[in-house]
Amino acid sequence: MTQLVWNGLFVGSFYALVALGYSMVYGIIKLLNFAHGDLYMLGAFTGFAILGAAGGVSSSAALPVLLAVLLATMVITGLAGVVLERVAYRPLRGAPRLSLLITAVGASFALEYGMRVVAGADPRVYPVRLGGTTLEVFGARLTVQQLTLVAVAVVLMAGLNLLVTRTREGRAMRAIALDPRTSALMGIDVNAVISRTFFLGSALAGAAGVMAGAYYGKIDFLMGFLIGLKAFTAAVIGGIGNIPGTMLGGLLLGLLESFGTFWLGGEWRDVFAFGVLILFLTVRPTGLLGERVTERV
């Protein structure tokens, strides 16, 4: 039982990290950024490229090196997110939401198959692998590396939450989420704040990408598709636009999948997890922590 919980929480923390970017962007400009999962993929490949450029890494120094790569990747994917917003979404700011949605799908394909042109269709394998000393905690097997990854995810999410709730920047974001036009009248540079939101969300997705690459080892150009959908689901379950809700949604989806597999078998897992999603949408369309009228970021 504890093993199931741990499996769920571990996978869920990845979902949560990716879902945050979805949620933030939706909160501010009501855009479902379907290319978000591909920024996760971009992060995994960026980390791969940096590690490749750095040459061989001894396994004793693996963790600090990976953390450095993680930070570098976050900056790069963050900037990629800013460019994506500038090129693909900003010109459509006033357009109907459907156009934005289609553009997002297009951007997603462009990133996927662009990466295929650059890196090839073959899956790549990370040169540094987080193997693991196994610990037994309450009957569940977990590794130090898993704990480290979850800790990194928690730190990143806590940092984001502080930024949004306690800083001027965060206040500007929340203001735009409430009313972009009035915010502009109040002297907030709306475009700049939206750019920075994309930077933050994309950086988190990139971080998740590097962590997945280092832990699971295999990366490929389509790896962002499924997790993008899962992250979207997590965001909806938790309350899209709401940061703590999104984190909760990610963890909950991980747990749902873990227990769904256990109770009903592998082929029913997604039926179970997405069935819950549909239930949520009918019973509580705003999600767990979403409120009907809320400050969304």
Place this chain on the structure above:
Amino acid sequence: MRATPLKSLASLTLAVLVLAGCSQGLLGDGGTGDQSSAPAQGPIVLGMLIPQSGSEAAIGPYMSNAAQLAIDEINAKGGVLGRKLELKTADDACDPQSASAAANKLVTEGVHISVGGYCSGATLPTLPIFGRANIPMIIPAANSQELVDQKLKHVFLINGTGSQQAAAAQKWVDKQGAKSVALMHDNTSYSKDIAVRSQDLLGDKAVIVEAVTPKESDYSANITNVLAKKPDFVYWTGYFQEGGLIARQLRQAGYKGSIMVADGAVSPKLAEIAGDEAAEGVYATMTQTPETLQGAENWIAAYKQKYNADPGPYSNQSYDAVRLAAEAITKAGGTDGAKVIAALEAVDGFPMFSGPLKFTPEHTLANGGFQILVVKDGAFTLQDPLA
């Protein structure tokens, strides 16, 4: 009012499209008709559906390169019936919808025979498309039983079938003395076929059949399920990307028993993804690969020289498919579908990498030729020919 000109424009475009489609189809038919009666003109076109994008994109070049190699060799010797061979590839993306579209494209481009098909799930919907156009299919890799269950006259499989593979798996399980076997598949036609057939053969020994969602990274939930049944043998019947991850995660979860994978997972990448430690000792049920072929050094050298890369899974089968197509067209004296099918059915003792070929009444190989490979130092090597 504004809708009217738009509407008429739309219907006009539609009409033009339909006309274009018709004329192409008519021309195509006329072309083949001419060829079977009058002296043959132009090249003989071989169509090949392979994954060039999507999750199995890595396999595509192994197959098309080998097919092209065979074509170049045949053309260098003067072609078939005085006509050159030409290869047209199309991307099926290992996806049924893309495969149907690609098959239709090949048909309108006037291919005379199909020598492609890797993913069974993607190959299945293309059978009636080629069938309606009277195009014989020699399928080099896809091998789900569903492909032959329909008893279609124009479909020939030169890879062992799912039931033959399952039989090989059962043989090896018995030889290893395994008591409880966990079967894991990815719910695709090919993968589920082998898993279910193995389950039937293994009877009580099969303790669990676990389906996983392909293209994910984390299979810990499935693995927890599997290990709860305490198996001493795990058989993964899907493709190599998930296979590598599953082997690794099984070991991380403390599993000590044997792991075996089916032929879709036989790729050098599997060991790379799993990591050397987890991959070591992983078994596989597989037909001939370039590495296990006896006396294929010259062929491998020729492939390497042409493409500056090693041949991979299904290179040899694709090469053989082209050679077999050429043989059948020669025997049939043309590209007429019915005659080529009759020629293929009459083939007896045609030399292939998998041995002399003679089709069974179901158009499959009499002997699947499955053998057991094992990963040694990161590469699949022959463990037991199961002869």
